[in-house]
Amino acid sequence: MTAEEEVLERIKVIISERKDEVGEVVEKDAAILTEDLSVSYHGRVAIEDISIKFRRNAITAIIGPSGCGKSTLLRSLNRMNDLIPGALVSGKVLFNGIDIYSRDVDPVYIRSRIGMVFQRPNPFPMSIFDNVAFGLRVNGFKLTKDELRKRVQEALVKAALWDEVKDRLDAHAYSLSGGQQQRLCIARALAVEPEVLLLDEPTVSLDPISTSKIERLLVALKHDYTIIIVTHNMQQAARVSDYTAVMMPDENLIGRLIEFGPTKEIFTSPKDSRTEAYISGRVS
Template structure:
């Protein structure tokens, strides 16, 4: 994949020699809101083997770019996306793309937990029902249990599946939302600051969960916390003013950044 910035190209290449083929490849992606350019020609590869963290100061474009990966920006009338985003080599912005199916393959977990006003069971069962994944009640039961187990929530809720999902604690609600995303058997999970509304104990549980899910799904997490990025990710992308400044191994980004802007952000000179 040809990249715009030769320094960035070598940085990515150095960090991904053992990664295998990219699950998602973005090539010169720009995002506009009306006339305002929010993202400027970002090129990046996302791999299943790693958790990838997007970091940068508020308003830098990291969440905006995350939303391009499953076309969530389509919901904003003034938004326009230029460039190419490939999922397993297929352009997700092509006219024939089924966006509903795309969002089943590329799930999203939002900043604020948003369980449906339904029972815990129905929160998980909703996706498999509408996508025709389960052919019987027993299959649906199995999907619900497996999804809740993978999200580390089964033991806490197995005796109260008929209770409302909104009755759970904040951390449990976020794990419920992760279980809901998992239930449709996605290939990619996007997480937009999933711990920002949670207490430290709930945050630690979500971070443990991300580590447990690593390798099963390609996971991308936007985080305002550099400490969290260092804990949960193996690859980190630093965004600033709509640009992807640097992308590589998390350990390299935090201990030996190649760009001065990255170093200034990591050391707290701005942000």
């Protein structure tokens, strides 16, 4: 067996061992839908003509070699690209059927409905409690002290961090370990009660144990949320996602969607030869 075949074999084992039926999820409606989405920075096209249905209450993984525009795609789903000077978005992103790039839409409301977690844990330099309460405070939720406390607790429970921090909510967030910090960032995003959670390579800076904790957490969360995760770790995509989108830069270095479908199909019988090459590690 060649090294590549071994990699593929290993991924197939991962998929077959999954308890939930990967790839055989009932067809659900789309929480987010992109139509011919293109993004350019200062006139240089980064991604072009991306059309994907991100299904509700499922985990969709976006994989692809570095520089293929995975993060760009992710950032255009909650209008984070607005913050980058020179970024221009064309095409449509429909969130519950509403075009989030339409003129009247306020990106601030979009972002409070679509949470985001970043590559490196980036808690604010304040207490654990204040980190989680941050989104509730800036979004002007009118909550009593007790309600606030309750919402913070719920978010921490959902992020599987409550038991580790319940006795020291006033401790500085930087006193947590890297993995704990990343779960705190997830709790921080969940506290605002978004519908969708975007994760940009959330485990890339973490150790294997913390990584597996976060993966289990994501699988548990998908019953309540729509999750979209960018990862360059194929095994991670195989372990957690229901759907997988494969992106690849073309000869002009413009990122394109080359294949999209249930994770099982993508990993076991890819239609595009480039997908197979990428999954088995021949393209990086």
